[in-house]
Amino acid sequence: MTLQIKHIALAKSAKLTLAAALAVAVFPIAQSQAPAAPAATATAAAPAPAVFKQAPLPYAFDALEPVIDKATMELHHGRHHKAQYDALNTIAAGNPDVAKMSIEQLLANVSKFPAGVRNNAGGAWNHDFFWQIMAPADKRGSPSAALLQRIVADFGSVDAMKTQFNTGGATRFGSGWVWLVVKDKKLVVASTPNQDNPLMDIAEVRGTPIIGNDVWEHAYYLKYQNRRGEYLANWWQVVNWNEVNKRFDEAMK
Ligand code: MN3
Numbered sequence: 001m002t003l004q005i006k007h008i009a010l011a012k013s014a015k016l017t018l019a020a021a022l023a024v025a026v027f028p029i030a031q032s033q034a035p036a037a038p039a040a041t042a043t044a045a046a047p048a049p050a051v052f053k054q055a056p057l058p059y060a061f062d063a064l065e066p067v068i069d070k071a072t073m074e075l076h077h078g079r080h081h082k083a084q085y086d087a088l089n090t091i092a093a094g095n096p097d098v099a100k101m102s103i104e105q106l107l108a109n110v111s112k113f114p115a116g117v118r119n120n121a122g123g124a125w126n127h128d129f130f131w132q133i134m135a136p137a138d139k140r141g142s143p144s145a146a147l148l149q150r151i152v153a154d155f156g157s158v159d160a161m162k163t164q165f166n167t168g169g170a171t172r173f174g175s176g177w178v179w180l181v182v183k184d185k186k187l188v189v190a191s192t193p194n195q196d197n198p199l200m201d202i203a204e205v206r207g208t209p210i211i212g213n214d215v216w217e218h219a220y221y222l223k224y225q226n227r228r229g230e231y232l233a234n235w236w237q238v239v240n241w242n243e244v245n246k247r248f249d250e251a252m253k
Helices: 002-010 014-033 070-094 103-108 115-132 145-155 158-171 228-238 241-252
Strands: 176-183 186-193 208-214
Touching: 070 115, 103 115, 115 208, 145 158, 145 186, 145 241, 158 176, 158 186, 158 208, 158 228, 176 241, 208 241
Parallel strands: none
Antiparallel strands: 176 186, 176 208
16 A cells, blocks of 8 residues: 555656556455455455565664674665565565465465565564564663573573574574574474574474574674674674563463
């Protein structure tokens, strides 16, 4: 809808554009109604296709300095992440099955969709998550007693968990992510290639991520160049434990 309104605003001939906007507005509805069973699904009055919207970064681009530099954050959020949302919206515009689902629903059913959905719904979700589990210095907090207890039970110590996580990130060949995942009420470290994540139905380790780090070169290369290990070690300084605690509690319910 935003797009169509923008078209109206930009138009020189209001009459012509209104007609065009109406045509565009009506078309996706007609399209999504077409495959529906006759009469029986009257309750499922086809909703307008979802538009996936990238949220603004929840803090300033320089808020994670000196661990992650401002230029990296600007490019990462403004170019890389935005491109994934743009690509997902392009797919959704031509595929009503994609448009009607939430990103989480797409991930849970990703094996049924073309690779573009896997890459771009994955990338959209992964980065939304990533921005949220990092925070400026005054908002980072510390691990809750419940989380600490679980970490010690599953890894022996916080340091042992971090070592396993950093090793997972360092040994992920090429591009991907490393995760701390709640699976069957326990914590495990897993890594995934490309923009895959543990919420996907194709994931080797399926569960709820509560921490995740992006080990694509675009996440660290400007500041760390080839030193992925140094990036992984420093990254713990910017973790938003308040958010991680919340996600842990939710996943353990
Ligand atoms: Mn990235």
